[in-house]
Amino acid sequence: MSEVKKWNLLQEDTEQRMAQVKPLFKQGKEIDAADTVLLLEGVIRPGDRINIEGNNQKQADFLAEALCKVDKEKVHHLHMVQSAVPLAAHLELFELGIAEKLDFAYAGPQSERIATCIQEGKIKLGAIHTYLELFARYFIDLYPKVSLVAAFEADREGNLYTGFNTEDTPAIVEATKFRQGIVIAQANKIVDKLPRVDIPGDWVDVVIEAPRPFYVEPLFTRDPALITDTHILMAMMALKGIYAEYGVQRINHGIGFFTAAIELLLPTYGEELGLKGKVCTHMVLNPHPTLIPAIESGWLQAIHCFGGELGMENYVSQRPDIFTIGPDGTLRSNRAFAQTAGHYALDMFIGGTLQSDKYGNSSTATADRVAGFGGAPNMGCDAKGRRHATDAWLKCGEEFNSTQQLLLGEMPRGKRLVVQMQETFREKMIPSIVERLDAWQLAEKAELSLPPVMVYADDVTHILTEEGIAYLHRCEGLEQRMAAIRAVSGYTEIGLQADPAETAQLRAAGLVKTPEDLGINRQRANRSMLAAKNIKELVDWSGGLYNPPARFRNW
Amino acid sequence: MSEVKKWNLLQEDTEQRMAQVKPLFKQGKEIDAADTVLLLEGVIRPGDRINIEGNNQKQADFLAEALCKVDKEKVHHLHMVQSAVPLAAHLELFELGIAEKLDFAYAGPQSERIATCIQEGKIKLGAIHTYLELFARYFIDLYPKVSLVAAFEADREGNLYTGFNTEDTPAIVEATKFRQGIVIAQANKIVDKLPRVDIPGDWVDVVIEAPRPFYVEPLFTRDPALITDTHILMAMMALKGIYAEYGVQRINHGIGFFTAAIELLLPTYGEELGLKGKVCTHMVLNPHPTLIPAIESGWLQAIHCFGGELGMENYVSQRPDIFTIGPDGTLRSNRAFAQTAGHYALDMFIGGTLQSDKYGNSSTATADRVAGFGGAPNMGCDAKGRRHATDAWLKCGEEFNSTQQLLLGEMPRGKRLVVQMQETFREKMIPSIVERLDAWQLAEKAELSLPPVMVYADDVTHILTEEGIAYLHRCEGLEQRMAAIRAVSGYTEIGLQADPAETAQLRAAGLVKTPEDLGINRQRANRSMLAAKNIKELVDWSGGLYNPPARFRNW
Structure with missing residues (x-):
């Protein structure tokens, strides 16, 4: 009992590391891009x-590529904890043997390559999370020792x-x-005076002007x-x-053409139905260009954004009553708070999925693609800690009551609407409603504890589906819910x-409705x-404020 | 269609208001405390x-009291949106007719007075939230026009x-x-150079040195x-x-003597059971003084805090491997991220309650007390958007499987442990397990849409209870769960x-276990x-680093 326990090992370790790189600093916290490796x-x-x-x-792509260039005799066995792995460099770290374990939320275009890396033993998969869930773990058991982040400007x-793109x-x-x-x-530019401070300087150890803007x-x-x-x-x-x-009233639209169509129907069919x-009226989502006509027509009162969207910078800046805008006139997007709002302050999540099973579980995972979840499960669930009531939430809860009573007795509760849209067949005539999700196969191959279910x-x-709407929560019991799913599952x-x-x-009972x-x-x-x-008409609606990326300019 | 719609009304309105108070500014953003009203x-x-x-x-108490002094001919019908209403001044605003509507999360010592104000029509109650849920709404439909906050120091x-106390x-x-x-x-002190920046100056319009430190x-x-x-x-x-x-492993302890007892048994009975x-090992909670012996004995690896705790400042600072500490050596507490971690990164919530009904719904509300929820429902629920697995979560999910299959078919899922501790009788021999929650009466009196249920x-x-543990999620069906509750409900x-x-x-089936x-x-x-x-022994365990408030010093 006489030995003195040290309680600042993390601090000492950090000080030692920083002392080692001290000669690299130019002025203040700046280091030259050439010294990044x-x-x-x-x-x-x-x-x-x-x-x-x-x-x-946005991607800290310059830093990701620099990490691929380190001497792997010195740096190896890294445990990557990060929102997404969409860049080639992210996977290269594993292929090079610099990194070995991965905890993440979203794979994007690398979903097949991740599956391969897992099967080849190059990636030890921790878990697939939602964004907010992964952030939560950063504060408990997955805190990073070193983080490589991206900014527009730094001082x-x-x-x-x-x-x-906060x-x-x-x-x-x-x-x-x-x-x-x-x-x-990494910053696109190092300047003397920032337009506004998003992250205080105390919290940052090194700034590097990257040779090119972040992707x-x-x-x-x-x-x-x-x-x-x-x-x-x-x-x-x-x-x-x-x-x-x-x-x-309070909605998140998932990414995709189904919800883009809804957005573009608000000022037409929506007005006709008298819904304006x-x-x-309130949304949590990125600044979708397809929302421009609805915003211009006065549908939206407030939008909070996870992130930005390329080409929408100027349009968003000119609509400060709708978006969250800083004193500098630019959007403040914040994924953590937007996902929190998506979980607790919304009455509906609506979006597409790739595959549902006969019970109504759905997933975007297939046997050979580890797609990840992103934010969908966080919004596409009935947030159980919610306590405030809205009409939509109460109505949905009442309709769910017969099922709910099996668990809560006579205690009532509301329920969030979670809508999954899908055509009965996907591209190449692959059925989207199936006996058993591909997620089961993936779980087996990637040795996951559970099949990765999105909703x-x-x-x-x-x-x-194009056949109709199945109102699943109104059904009594699993058999009836399965029947309602069958009824909208077409051929x-x-x-x-x-x-x-x-x-x-x-249909007579209002549990299924066709067009x-x-x-x-x-x-x-x-x-x-x-x-x-088309995109050109969106630009017109925006009065020229929307500036689409080149690949969308086809006029 | 020729009229030009304005999109910056919020901005213009703010500029007009700020222009009106321009003469009050001394130097930079500072205003004299005497000019607060x-x-x-x-x-x-x-x-x-x-x-x-x-x-x-912590409380922005000086600003709250100043708001009570405004001319109510000029300022009235305010809609207060705030985490808590524990101060007399918070309620005074309603009694004076300055404020009329309230959305909040926690009442504390004012719970009876709130109930009275609601019944007398002085408070129109929006909703009772959890902290994180209310923050979520700040970003969507309940954003404040003016916020009055509290800091240690400002420049x-x-x-x-x-x-x-971030x-x-x-x-x-x-x-x-x-x-x-x-x-x-309001700041306790206005200084030239801050120990660290928690909130960037761009984001703050006015700083005032308060005549006394915040409460x-x-x-x-x-x-x-x-x-x-x-x-x-x-x-x-x-x-x-x-x-x-x-x-x-990852736990939140609710406030109270049950969990304080658990904390103080870790280094004794816990060690005996070989659990160290x-x-x-990982917790989200405030720096409870009763955790000191467990921390000193090496039980804890990491703690993330919602807020501070008076007297624990120095102890926490000297344990930077355990707590989240800034470069200045002081705790960074953050309720939003700690609640996020509490929702998504924990395997168990355990805490006391005042009342459970025969089905297992529980609440701290009684007919005459609008206590609010604080953070309990956010942690005391099965976070549905969670996707990462731990052994504890998987085991609990497997035990819940027979019930879960009624909804998910054959799809497996984990489940968080949510433990409610209560003696079968409270003070004055009031039974804590009842036929029907008092929350029903409160809902009626306060015209709430639903009874305010905590878990x-x-x-x-x-x-x-002192009679035993009812393992409710292992039971099949409502009747068996009710029987398990009866079995631990004593007299x-x-x-x-x-x-x-x-x-x-x-008991034979392991659904109920007695000591x-x-x-x-x-x-x-x-x-x-x-x-x-006693408190003295906690101070001793801390090597004198814990400095309890005067009212706890009885030696």
Whole structure:
């Protein structure tokens, strides 16, 4: 008992590492880009937990590439804890043997390569998380020792301007720095005076002016020209059968053409239904270009953003009553708070999925693709800690009551609407509603504890296909819910098991509604309903403020 | 269509208000404390949404009192959106007719007065939230126009040092400022150079040196001298029947003597059970003084804090490997991130409650007390968006499987442990397990949409009384769960309905365990088991680093 326990090992360790790279500093906290590899070799030790910033949008790509260049005799066995792994460099770290373990949330274009790396033993997979869940673990058991983040501008005291693409930076930096870790920022530019401070200089150890601006992916841009009549039919069903029926005001739209179609129908079909000002008034989502007509038509009161969207910078700046804007006139996006709002302050999550099973569990994972979850499960669930009531939430809860009573007795509770949209067949005639999710195979191959499900059957309230809407939470018991799913599953194997008499009963009971049941004329479901039919028309709606990336400019 | 819509009304409105108070500024963003009432009359308009910072700990009390002094001809009909209303001044605003509507999370000592104000029509109640849920709404539909926050120090550029008690400040300031609102900070001191920057100066409009330091409530301090043998027996049951059985590592302890007893048994009974390093290694909670012996004995690897705790400043600073500490050597507490971690990164919530019903729903509300929720429901629920697995979470999910299959089909899922501890009778022999929660009466009186339930029956996994542990999630169906509750309800009316034969079956099936079933010798459940028996011994354990508030110093 006489030995004195040390309580500042983390601090001492960090001080030793920083002392080693001291000669690299130029002025204040600035280090030359050419010294980045030396810096990383100096501050990173084998087995460290390392974060490279990057979600589905901005990427600390220069730092990621520099990490690939370290001497792997010095730096190896790293445990990467990071939102996303969409860059080639992220996977290269594993292929080179610099990194060995991965905890993440979203894979994007690398989903197949990750699956291969796992099967080849190059990646030991910790877990697949939602963004907010991973941030949560950064504060408990997965805090990074070194984080590599991205900013628009930095000053030599370490202050960062993350502006339009603030995104994950505050969560990563806080979790790292206050566990005595090391924060290294790449900036597009090092300046004397920042437009505004997003991250205080105290929290940052090193700033580097990168040789090129950080990469940003315009993930949330959908060209209206690619919206089909089926998308439009399903969007009409959503508006009439769900938005109008529940009076849903606070919403997240997932990424994809289904929700892009809904956005472009608000000022047309939505107005016709008399819904303006009554539904879809508050949203949490990235600045989708396809929302421009609805914003310009006065539908939206407030939008909070996870991140930015390339080309929307100027438009967003000129709409400060709608978006969260800093004193410098630029968007403040913040993934942690936007996901928190998505979990607790929304009445509905609506988005597409790749595959649902006969019970209503759905997933975007297939046997050979570890896609990750991003933010979907965090919003696509019935947030159990929610306590405030809205009309939509109460109505949905009442409809769920017969099931809920099995668990709560006579105690009532509301329920969030979680809507999964999918055509019964995907590209190449792959059925989207199946007996058993591909996620089971993936779990086996990647040795996951559980199949990676995006939305569980007890959370999904509506499955919407081109055949109709299944109001799952209104059903009594698993058998009836499965029947409702069959009834909207068309010519898939699951759909062919539907019993026409049973389907008729479900329709009569309002548990399934076809376009006809909803009074929707299929003839009208065509592109003339869209408020904008292509990217050019979105630019026009914006009065020239929207500046689409080159690849979307086809006029 | 020719009229030009304005998109910067919020901004213009703020500029007009700030222009009106321009003459009050001394140097930079500083205003004299004597001008505070003038300032508030200048920047606040009737009907505004206003936030006064304050949770269960630090309070922007000077600003709250100043707001009570405004001319109510000028300032009235305010909609207060704030974490807590524990100060007399908070309620005075309503009694004076300055404020009329309230959205909040926690009432503390004002719970009876709030109930009265609601019944007298002086408070229109929006909703009762959890902290994180309310923060979420700040970013969507409840953003404050003016926020009044508290800091230790500020400089004249508006930078704030919130240090040990950072707590809610980042969430409030970000939500307010980036919706073009106005942020006013009271600081204990205005200085030239801050120890560290917690809030960048860009985000703050006004700083005021308050005439006295902000008030902080030592809410999480429990004197070990008040721990009873029953608390100790129940703590032993928790350790052996839950911590050990599930190997739970990441935990939140609710406030109260039950969990204080658990903390003080870790280095004694916990070591005896061989649990050190295996359970309770990572925690999210305030720096409870009763955790000192466990920390000193090497039980804890990491703690993340919602807020500070009076008297623990120095101790926490000297344990930087355990707590989140800034470069200045002081705790960085952050309620938003700690609650996020509490929701998504923990395997167990364990805490006391006042009342459970026969189904297992529990609440701290009684007919005449609107207590609020604080953070409990956010942690005391099965976070549905969670996707990473731990052994404890998987085991609990497997045990819940027969119930879960009714909703998910054959799809497996984990489940968080949610443990409610209560003696079968409270003070004055009031039964704590009842037919129907008092929350029903409160809902009626306060015109709430739903009874304010803290933990719902489908989230609670264990009810632990001095009679035994009911493993509710292992039961099949509502009837069996109710029987398990009856079996641990002692001599309450609910307990007297227990059928001894049925209880014997439940015990045989491991659905109910008494101290004897757990192999716990009741004779040992006495105060000699505690690692510290009073506050003085906690100070000794801390090597004199813990500096308890005067009211706890009785030696």
